[in-house]
Amino acid sequence: xxxTNYSEAxxxxxxxxxxxxxxxQDRKLKLLLxxxxxxxxxxxxxxxxxxxxxxxxxxxxxxxxxxxFTGLDEIYMEQLRAFTEVGRDTDTERVISIAxxxxxxIAEHDKKISKEFGAEWFPVxxxxxxxxxxxxxxxxxxxxxxxxxxxxxIGFKLLPKKFTIPQLKSLYDLILETDLDKRNFSRRILDMxxxxxxxxxxxxxxxxxxxxxxxxxxxxxxLLERGFNFVIK
Amino acid sequence: xxxTNYSEAxxxxxxxxxxxxxxxQDRKLKLLLxxxxxxxxxxxxxxxxxxxxxxxxxxxxxxxxxxxFTGLDEIYMEQLRAFTEVGRDTDTERVISIAxxxxxxIAEHDKKISKEFGAEWFPVxxxxxxxxxxxxxxxxxxxxxxxxxxxxxIGFKLLPKKFTIPQLKSLYDLILETDLDKRNFSRRILDMxxxxxxxxxxxxxxxxxxxxxxxxxxxxxxLLERGFNFVIK
DNA sequence: CCAAAAGTGTTCATCGTACACCCATGT
DNA sequence: ACATGGGTGTACGATGAACACTTTTGG
Numbered sequence: 001x002x003x004t005n006y007s008e009a010x011x012x013x014x015x016x017x018x019x020x021x022x023x024x025q026d027r028k029l030k031l032l033l034x035x036x037x038x039x040x041x042x043x044x045x046x047x048x049x050x051x052x053x054x055x056x057x058x059x060x061x062x063x064x065x066x067x068x069f070t071g072l073d074e075i076y077m078e079q080l081r082a083f084t085e086v087g088r089d090t091d092t093e094r095v096i097s098i099a100x101x102x103x104x105x106i107a108e109h110d111k112k113i114s115k116e117f118g119a120e121w122f123p124v125x126x127x128x129x130x131x132x133x134x135x136x137x138x139x140x141x142x143x144x145x146x147x148x149x150x151x152x153x154i155g156f157k158l159l160p161k162k163f164t165i166p167q168l169k170s171l172y173d174l175i176l177e178t179d180l181d182k183r184n185f186s187r188r189i190l191d192m193x194x195x196x197x198x199x200x201x202x203x204x205x206x207x208x209x210x211x212x213x214x215x216x217x218x219x220x221x222x223l224l225e226r227g228f229n230f231v232i233k
Numbered sequence: 234x235x236x237t238n239y240s241e242a243x244x245x246x247x248x249x250x251x252x253x254x255x256x257x258q259d260r261k262l263k264l265l266l267x268x269x270x271x272x273x274x275x276x277x278x279x280x281x282x283x284x285x286x287x288x289x290x291x292x293x294x295x296x297x298x299x300x301x302f303t304g305l306d307e308i309y310m311e312q313l314r315a316f317t318e319v320g321r322d323t324d325t326e327r328v329i330s331i332a333x334x335x336x337x338x339i340a341e342h343d344k345k346i347s348k349e350f351g352a353e354w355f356p357v358x359x360x361x362x363x364x365x366x367x368x369x370x371x372x373x374x375x376x377x378x379x380x381x382x383x384x385x386x387i388g389f390k391l392l393p394k395k396f397t398i399p400q401l402k403s404l405y406d407l408i409l410e411t412d413l414d415k416r417n418f419s420r421r422i423l424d425m426x427x428x429x430x431x432x433x434x435x436x437x438x439x440x441x442x443x444x445x446x447x448x449x450x451x452x453x454x455x456l457l458e459r460g461f462n463f464v465i466k
Numbered sequence: 467c468c469a470a471a472a473g474t475g476t477t478c479a480t481c482g483t484a485c486a487c488c489c490a491t492g493t
Numbered sequence: 494a495c496a497t498g499g500g501t502g503t504a505c506g507a508t509g510a511a512c513a514c515t516t517t518t519g520g
Contacts (some may be wrong), residue, residue, distance in 0.1 A: 009246050011244035012247055013244055014317075038237065051235075057318065065235055082315040093239055098315045182500085183486095187501090206498040207493085209498095211499090398473090414511075415473085417511085436518095439470065441518060
């Protein structure tokens with residue numbers, strides 16, 4: 001029988017967990033994990049998370065979690081979904097978790113990541129076993145990232161303000177798990193007209209150097225209003 | 234400060250709400266709402282929902298809610314997301330709600346819908362104001378339905394086993410809020426090879442009558458394995 | 467016989483895809 | 494000088510979009 005009565009309904013714990021993606025200087029797509037400093041599963045790898053206080057917003061809680069482990073504010077974040085299975089957490093407590101997936105730009109912020117909490121970047125292909133249902137969360141987050149990257153310009157959230165086309169292509173290859181044709185890729189992205197070319201070149205990764213570009217938010221929003229759709233595949 | 238301690242974390246109420254879509258004999262896309270029989274907001278329209286007991290799965294709870302109001306089991310359902318805003322429910326209690334969106338086939342099951350609970354179908358264009366944040370849920374569910382309908386054959390969940398092409402096109406027009414070209418539409422869908430044509434005709438809606446078709450799950454799954462993608466736009 | 471909905475093909479433009487060579491430079 | 498990654502153009506096939514007339518039959 002369904003309970004619809006406030007006074008008779010029973011409460012439970014609510015947590016948030018954050019699936020944090022980053023993109024390297026070495027052009028690797030990575031996931032940020034923490035080494036648990038408490039039981040249960042002390043010493044194992046896990047997503048970063050924490051309990052939601054009834055007085056706080058879940059988004060605010062997720063943001064706090066991110067700040068605690070990365071020192072960063074204003075990170076791109078969206079809710080994945082609620083993970084609710086009975087017994088997904090400890091055996092003794094019912095804990096539902098609301099998973100958020102977040103994109104951060106390692107290049108500009110790497111320094112800030114709090115080593116003190118055992119946070120560490122893992123290439124998405126080399127993720128260790130995680131506690132609870134965190135592997136499911138990661139799997140779903142990877143799928144979501146793929147879908148989003150194909151239809152919204154969120155790839156740029158993972159890149160520094162200035163980036164090169166080859167860098168962007170590597171990122172898309174990793175997210176989409178393909179190997180796009182570089183000629184077709186750069187034509188498509190440049191033809192959209194949402195990138196601004198700079199005079200400056202990136203000279204660390206290659207000898208010839210590659211031109212820097214910036215994402216042009218104003219142009220993008222202008223195009224959006226005219227019914228433009230960002231699509232990469 | 235983030236709470237990571239089980240014994241110090243505070244609990245809250247967790248509910249489910251169901252956004253139920255149906256498709257009429259009259260080719261109208263509809264939403265199933267209930268008239269609240271209790272405070273707060275007694276007498277107003279709302280999604281159907283209920284509290285989750287810590288011992289029950291949220292999916293099971295959502296299924297029970299659906300059974301209670303429709304008499305139906307085995308309904309297509311997927312989680313939309315968690316709605317968590319502080320104050321989204323009553324002022325006094327923190328209640329987070331996990332929203333599920335469900336597709337049911339009115340044609341075959343209409344009789345079963347429990348009138349006794351005040352459940353009623355509303356055309357998606359004529360939805361009354363809803364309590365709490367239920368309108369947001371509906372809005373997001375409509376968007377989700379659109380996305381899903383474009384890329385997965387879930388439209389068929391809304392139709393009886395036997396349906397006609399014009400019926401299917403009406404459904405897609407309503408979901409996608411377009412007016413597709415009927416020649417292009419039927420070619421696209423028939424060329425996929427996932428519909429089985431029957432000898433029988435539907436004779437109520439038009440004088441000429443339209444041939445019935447059935448969705449061929451086996452064929453669809455076979456195609457899926459060969460890398461086929463269902464796409465309608 | 468007429469109104470209302472079903473059914474059916476072709477053409478054209480666009481877009482996606484495949485593909486290979488030269489360039490710049492640090493070592 | 495050579496190795497490494499950056500940059501660029503073309504041709505072809507596939508796909509999507511536009512478009513109008515005939516058929517059936519209940520009333």
